[in-house]
Amino acid sequence: MDTRPPGPADPARRPQLGDDEQPPSLPGGWRTLYAVVIGELLLVIAFCYWLTGRGR
Amino acid sequence: MSPLDWAVLFAVLGLFVVYGVWRGRGGRDLADFLLAGRSMPWPAVALSVMATQASAITFLATPGQGYVDGLRFVQFYFGLPLAMVMLCVTAIPIYRRLRVFTAYEYLERRFDAKTRSLAAGLFLLQRGLAAGLTIYAPALVLSVVLGWDVRWTCVLLGGLVTVYTTWGGSKAVTHTHVLQFLIIMTTMVAAFVIVLRSLPPGVTPGDAAFLAARAGKLNALQLRFDPNDRYNLWSGLIGGFFLQLSYFGTDQSQVGRYLTGRSVTESRLGLLFNGMVKVPMQLGILSLGVLVFVFHQFAPPPLFSNPVESARLATGPQASAYHAIASRHRAALAERETHVRSLLAARHAGDRRALADADGRLEQSRKDLAELRGETVALIRARDPSAQTSDTNYVFLAFVLAHLPVGLIGLVFAAVFAASMNSTSAELNALTSTTVVDVYQRLAHARVDARREVWVSRAVTVVWTAFAVGFAEYASRLGSLIEAVNILGSLFYGTILGIFLVAFLLPRVGGTAVFAAAIVAEVAVIACFWRTEISFLWFNLIGCALVVGAALALQPWIARRTAP
Numbered sequence: 001m002d003t004r005p006p007g008p009a010d011p012a013r014r015p016q017l018g019d020d021e022q023p024p025s026l027p028g029g030w031r032t033l034y035a036v037v038i039g040e041l042l043l044v045i046a047f048c049y050w051l052t053g054r055g056r
Numbered sequence: 057m058s059p060l061d062w063a064v065l066f067a068v069l070g071l072f073v074v075y076g077v078w079r080g081r082g083g084r085d086l087a088d089f090l091l092a093g094r095s096m097p098w099p100a101v102a103l104s105v106m107a108t109q110a111s112a113i114t115f116l117a118t119p120g121q122g123y124v125d126g127l128r129f130v131q132f133y134f135g136l137p138l139a140m141v142m143l144c145v146t147a148i149p150i151y152r153r154l155r156v157f158t159a160y161e162y163l164e165r166r167f168d169a170k171t172r173s174l175a176a177g178l179f180l181l182q183r184g185l186a187a188g189l190t191i192y193a194p195a196l197v198l199s200v201v202l203g204w205d206v207r208w209t210c211v212l213l214g215g216l217v218t219v220y221t222t223w224g225g226s227k228a229v230t231h232t233h234v235l236q237f238l239i240i241m242t243t244m245v246a247a248f249v250i251v252l253r254s255l256p257p258g259v260t261p262g263d264a265a266f267l268a269a270r271a272g273k274l275n276a277l278q279l280r281f282d283p284n285d286r287y288n289l290w291s292g293l294i295g296g297f298f299l300q301l302s303y304f305g306t307d308q309s310q311v312g313r314y315l316t317g318r319s320v321t322e323s324r325l326g327l328l329f330n331g332m333v334k335v336p337m338q339l340g341i342l343s344l345g346v347l348v349f350v351f352h353q354f355a356p357p358p359l360f361s362n363p364v365e366s367a368r369l370a371t372g373p374q375a376s377a378y379h380a381i382a383s384r385h386r387a388a389l390a391e392r393e394t395h396v397r398s399l400l401a402a403r404h405a406g407d408r409r410a411l412a413d414a415d416g417r418l419e420q421s422r423k424d425l426a427e428l429r430g431e432t433v434a435l436i437r438a439r440d441p442s443a444q445t446s447d448t449n450y451v452f453l454a455f456v457l458a459h460l461p462v463g464l465i466g467l468v469f470a471a472v473f474a475a476s477m478n479s480t481s482a483e484l485n486a487l488t489s490t491t492v493v494d495v496y497q498r499l500a501h502a503r504v505d506a507r508r509e510v511w512v513s514r515a516v517t518v519v520w521t522a523f524a525v526g527f528a529e530y531a532s533r534l535g536s537l538i539e540a541v542n543i544l545g546s547l548f549y550g551t552i553l554g555i556f557l558v559a560f561l562l563p564r565v566g567g568t569a570v571f572a573a574a575i576v577a578e579v580a581v582i583a584c585f586w587r588t589e590i591s592f593l594w595f596n597l598i599g600c601a602l603v604v605g606a607a608l609a610l611q612p613w614i615a616r617r618t619a620p
Contacts, residue, residue, distance in 0.1 A: 022321045030324070034141045037331045041137040044335050045289070048130065048276035054269045 057202070057457070057465055064466030068239065069473055072232055073219050079231035080224010085506035089225035089513050090157055090489045092316040100230055101317045101326025104482070105304075106334065107233035107240075108313055112194030112476035113449070115240065118338065120448035122345020126273035130339045131287045135297030139304055140331030142297075144324040146560045147305045152320045157493045159311040159556070166559045167567030169498075174574060175555055176494040178548045179308060180487065186545060187483040187520065188527025194476040195528065198469070200364045201453050207529050213476055214525035221481045222517045225488075225510075229481045230316055236474035243464075243471040244341060250460060251347045256354045263400055264350045270399065270415065271422070273346045276339070286591045298596035299546070302553035309479075309486035348455050353396045356389045360432050361447035361454040368443075374435045381435070385428050392421040480524070487520040488513050546592040547585060550599020551578045557600060558607050565611045568618075573606035 026032045057065075083089045096104070121129045147159075156162045160179065164172035195209040202209075220228040255264060268274050278288035285291065304310045304327070317323030359382055360366045369378040395418040402410035433445045447454075456468045492513050504512075551574050558570045581599045584590055590598075 022319070024321070024325070030144070033328055034144070037137050037141055037328055040332055041134065041335065044339070045134065045277065048127070048339075051127065051274045052277045054265070054274055 057469070058462045060463050061466030061469070064463055065470050065473075068467065068470035069216060072236060072474065072477060073216055075235055076220025076228040076232040077223050080220055080228025083225055083227060083510060086157070086492070086509045086513065088227065089510045090485070090492070091312065092225070092227040092230050094316060095227075095318050096230055096316040096322065098317065098322040098325035098329065100234055101314050101322055102329035102333075103237045104230045104233040104313045104316070105310060105326055105330050106337075107237040107475075107478040108309055108482035109303075109330075109334075109479070110237070110240070110475055111190055111479035112197075112472050115244070115341070115472060115475045116194065116197055116449045116452060118341045119345035119348060119452040120450070122273070122342035123349045123451045124345075124448050126268075126271075126346060127276035127339065127342045128278060128287045130276055130335065130342055131278065131289055131292035132296055133300075133335045133338050134289065134292035135294065136300045136334050137331035138293070138297050139300035140327045142301055143305050144327055147311075147556070148314065148323050148327070149320055150560065151311065151315060152323065157315075158308050158489050159306050160308070160490060160494050163555065163559060167570055171555060171567050171571050171574075172494065174571060175306070175552055176490050178552055179306075180490055182544050182548050183307070183309060183483055183487060184520065184523060185527060187480060187487065187524035188530075190476065190479050190483060191524055192528035194472060197449050197453065198472065200362060201450065201457070202469070210525050210528040213473065213480065214521050214528070216473075217477050217480045217484065218518060218521040221484050222514045222521075225513065225517075226312065226316055226485050229485050230313070232481065233478055236478050239467070240471045240474055243468050244344065246464060247456070247460065247468065248340070248344050248347065250464070251344065251351050251455075254351055254355075254459060259354070259400065263403070264347060266403060267350050267353055267396065267399070268346045270418070271349065273349060291591060291594070295591070295594050295597055298553060298600055299549060302549035302556075302596055302600070306549075306552045306556045307486070308490050309482045312486045312489055313482060345452065348452065351455075351459075354393055355459070356386065358454055358458075359385045359428070360436070361450035362444060363450070363454070365436050365443055365447075368439065369432070369435055372439055374439055378432070378435055381428055381431050385425070388421060388424045388428060392418065392425065395421050484517055484520050484524070488517045491516045491520070546595045547581055548578070548599075550581060550596040550601075551603055553596065554600040554603020554607075558604055562604070562608065565607045566614065569611040569614050570603065570607045572610055572614075573603045576606050577602035 024030065024033055028035075083093075087093055118129070151159065151162060154162060154165060156165075158176070160172045160176040163175055191210050191213050192206075195213055196206055198204065199206040199209040220232060252261060252264075265274070278285065280288060281290045282288060304314075314323040314326050317326055358366065360369075369375065395414055399411065399414035399418055402408075402414050436443050436445055453468075453472075456465055460468065492509070496512060496516070554577055555570055555574055558565050558573075577599045580602050581595050584595060584598060585592075
């Protein structure tokens with residue numbers, strides 16, 4: 001039986017910034033890096049689209 | 057293989073073991089043994105994560121897949137970069153802040169012991185069997201090509217990995233991953249350059265791309281949505297996202313890799329590097345297969361790339377039929393080469409009419425060759441109905457043995473061994489972590505001293521290696537059940553991911569609700585597997601969505617029943 005009271009007070013339930021978390025030295029920090037990763041994926045998909053078009 | 061190739065192969069294998077033992081020395085406690093003392097910089101984390109995912113079959117089957125099926129398999133990885141970003145935001149900060157050893161340890165802190173036990177148990181079941189196949193699958197291919205006994209090849213692979221994984225734990229695993237992965241990548245790049253340079257004089261890389269396109273091998277993107285089509289943009293982005301999220305976020309063989317990072321930053325950068333490099337890397341390996349296909353438009357490929365099956369046909373009761381097919385095959389290949397050269401000449405001359413003519417004749421040649429291949433497969437089946445009739449995994453090695461220079465052949469085989477050792481060592485380390493932290497420590501009740509825990513971990517690693525090698529030996533007699541074990545991962549990943557997503561994102565849902573929801577979801581996913589034709593990638597989404605939905609539905613009801 002689940003006897004734990006649900007709620008956000010438990011530290012296991014909510015992420016917080018840790019002491020060892022240094023944001024990357026980029027404008028915008030982590031968000032910029034995430035955008036770069038997703039942007040590169042979009043570029044690769046566009047490249048795949050172009051490659052597929054060559055075969056038609 | 058030449059004596060130099062054998063020397064290179066065994067020298068590199070010896071190097072892996074010695075390097076692993078050397079880099080793994082000095083482990084004092086469980087954090088050292090299971091998480092490399094949480095001391096790794098992000099490049100080591102990144103290469104270790106990539107090496108763990110890239111098993112030997114990845115490097116054998118992927119070029120073969122490119123050769124046979126073109127580039128479409130790359131779509132399978134489209135969800136991976138998105139999953140890496142999601143995990144950087146959610147899982148990494150939580151795991152690191154709680155300083156857990158395993159992903160399942162977190163579940164007890166967030167929910168309760170039964171949910172932790174359920175997730176850890178599903179992982180041990182699925183990964184324990186998968187570790188056997190990680191050894192068996194490449195051992196089968198290597199044994200066929202090298203002429204070794206498959207059982208001893210399994211023992212050799214398992215034995216090499218055990219030495220450094222048992223001695224040095226996670227530190228040895230991470231450092232050897234870096235070395236092994238660099239050797240694998242160097243070998244792949246060298247193979248790519250050599251194939252490109254081996255094209256006949258006058259055939260440019262542009263001509264190679266043109267020929268690949270004409271043969272339908274540049275089919276990297278399928279936009280049409282079809283739930284029964286295994287590889288298209290949507291199954292890759294959505295199904296692949298949930299699969300990768302589950303694999304990297306909840307499978308201890310990956311969680312254990314990035315928890316070795318010395319900080320949240322190092323772990324995150326390791327995963328993000330993987331997110332940036334993985335898809336282009338897979339595209340490159342598939343392109344290598346496509347390039348080998350183009351190369352074989354001018355240099356005759358074997359009729360069937362599995363040398364054992366070919367030799368059995370050539371010397372067995374079907375020998376005369378086989379040699380007749382082989383003779384027609386040679387003639388058809390010569391005819392195809394003529395049409396390929398006509399096509400290129402028409403391209404260079406800009407003659408559209410000649411281009412269309414050559415295209416038509418080439419298409420007919422390909423059909424003739426496909427028919428001859430079908431006849432060969434029928435002969436193989438007639439000789440032995442249980443024989444392997446797919447030679448995709450042998451295409452690349454057949455090319456390596458026939459066309460790469462002496463010395464590099466040994467290095468390619470060492471790279472295949474390295475890839476197998478990569479994933480096996482990470483799996484053994486993860487199975488050890490989960491057994492020691494989620495089972496042994498909970499059963500032992502009282503903490504034992506640090507050195508004893510390290511020795512217990514070493515003993516557990518040996519036991520899991522013996523289990524994996526034993527299962528690999530048995531796998532050779534399982535036949536089609538091997539495929540069922542491969543699908544096992546997808547049957548459980550969605551449910552486990554659902555449990556973790558509820559843990560991360562729904563703070564009001566408690567342990568009993570998520571446990572019951574996981575049972576419901578697992579039964580539903582297994583029913584989908586038996587009763588529908590849905591592609592296995594979608595099981596990850598279905599299992600995950602069911603856990604989240606059922607947990608949300610059950611929580612208010614359970615809360616009312618347990619309210620004082």
